[in-house]
Amino acid sequence: xxxxxxxxxxxxxxxxxxxxxxxxxxxxxxxxxxxxxxxxxxxxxxxxxxxxxxxxxxxxxxxxxxxxxxxxxxxxxxxxxxxxxxxxxxxxxxxxxxxxxxxxxxxxxxxxxxxxxxxxxxxxxxxxxxxxxxxxxxxxxxxxxxxxxxxxxxxxxxxxxxxxxxxxxxxxxxxxxxxxxxxxxxxxxxxxxxxxxxxxxxxxxxxxxxxxxxxxxxxxxxxxxxxxxxxxxxxxxxxxxxxxxxxxxxxxxxxxxxxxxxxxxxxxxxxxxxxxxxxxxxxxxxxxxxxxxxxxxxxxxxxxxxxxxxxxxxxxxxxxxxxxxxx
Numbered sequence: 001x002x003x004x005x006x007x008x009x010x011x012x013x014x015x016x017x018x019x020x021x022x023x024x025x026x027x028x029x030x031x032x033x034x035x036x037x038x039x040x041x042x043x044x045x046x047x048x049x050x051x052x053x054x055x056x057x058x059x060x061x062x063x064x065x066x067x068x069x070x071x072x073x074x075x076x077x078x079x080x081x082x083x084x085x086x087x088x089x090x091x092x093x094x095x096x097x098x099x100x101x102x103x104x105x106x107x108x109x110x111x112x113x114x115x116x117x118x119x120x121x122x123x124x125x126x127x128x129x130x131x132x133x134x135x136x137x138x139x140x141x142x143x144x145x146x147x148x149x150x151x152x153x154x155x156x157x158x159x160x161x162x163x164x165x166x167x168x169x170x171x172x173x174x175x176x177x178x179x180x181x182x183x184x185x186x187x188x189x190x191x192x193x194x195x196x197x198x199x200x201x202x203x204x205x206x207x208x209x210x211x212x213x214x215x216x217x218x219x220x221x222x223x224x225x226x227x228x229x230x231x232x233x234x235x236x237x238x239x240x241x242x243x244x245x246x247x248x249x250x251x252x253x254x255x256x257x258x259x260x261x262x263x264x265x266x267x268x269x270x271x272x273x274x275x276x277x278x279x280x281x282x283x284x285x286x287x288x289x290x291x292x293x294x295x296x297x298x299x300x301x302x303x304x305x306x307x308x309x310x311x312x313x314x315x316x317x318x319x320x321x322x323x324x325x326x327x
Contacts, residue, residue, distance in 0.1 A: 203218070
């Protein structure tokens with residue numbers, strides 16, 4: 001079926017609104033921007049009841065103990081909205097606030113010893129993460145750290161916004177590979193020992209491989225494990241959560257009264273997976289998928305309010321096996 005033609009005037013108007021919003025955020029004090037983000041978080045939570053309901057269902061599924069504590073479940077969902085609206089504001093501020101001279105003031109790399117070897121090796125690497133923390137900041141920061149990485153991302157429907165987003169994502173050296181239309185470029189990058197980042201936490205439909213995620217079967221894409229095996233790519237399972245500066249006193253090179261004090265993230269590594277360890281495993285794809293999913297779950301459990309619970313992660317479930325009648 002041919003795609004419906006888009007209205008260029010509408011697309012351009014939306015683009016102008018977004019650019020105006022970004023300009024406004026960059027002009028005002030970060031304190032004002034954060035206050036607006038907090039108000040919008042409350043507004044979205046209050047008015048968009050259908051999405052709030054999905055988030056609460058997912059939270060209770062992930063943490064069964066919260067079913068008996070609706071107040072705690074509600075607080076976690078409120079925290080999610082609070083975190084992500086602030087993260088959106090911070091993305092608008094990154095081009096102005098995050099650069100080589102401020103990198104150590106806004107980011108900490110506590111697991112460098114685990115992450116750096118795959119990033120500098122002569123093998124391909126897959127940086128596996130989730131809709132968690134501030135994943136867009138990760139790609140932005142990797143370029144500032146001096147690494148040339150590639151990231152798989154969906155092309156936005158609005159061509160004006162797509163060009164704007166592409167410029168932002170690639171301004172520090174990251175290269176974007178289109179999720180559905182650039183397979184040749186992806187395989188060429190991996191065959192040349194490139195480092196590719198990808199999100200790995202969305203429902204893969206009835207044909208995905210089912211692995212446990214928070215104690216329930218979750219349909220997960222096979223492609224990541226298959227790519228790791230085909231291109232001998234080391235997998236680095238990582239996340240970039242917002243953290244407290246008090247937890248990293250050795251990096252306290254920042255005034256806590258600064259309006260940018262809330263913007264402090266840690267680039268964390270949950271696991272490093274070598275596909276060579278599964279060369280003799282007949283169920284290698286499922287084993288690798290289960291392992292990186294478990295690693296992502298570990299990160300999310302540490303900062304549950306920073307996971308995007310609005311996805312229907314358990315939408316598809318394994319088909320029940322038919323019971324054979326007794327002979």
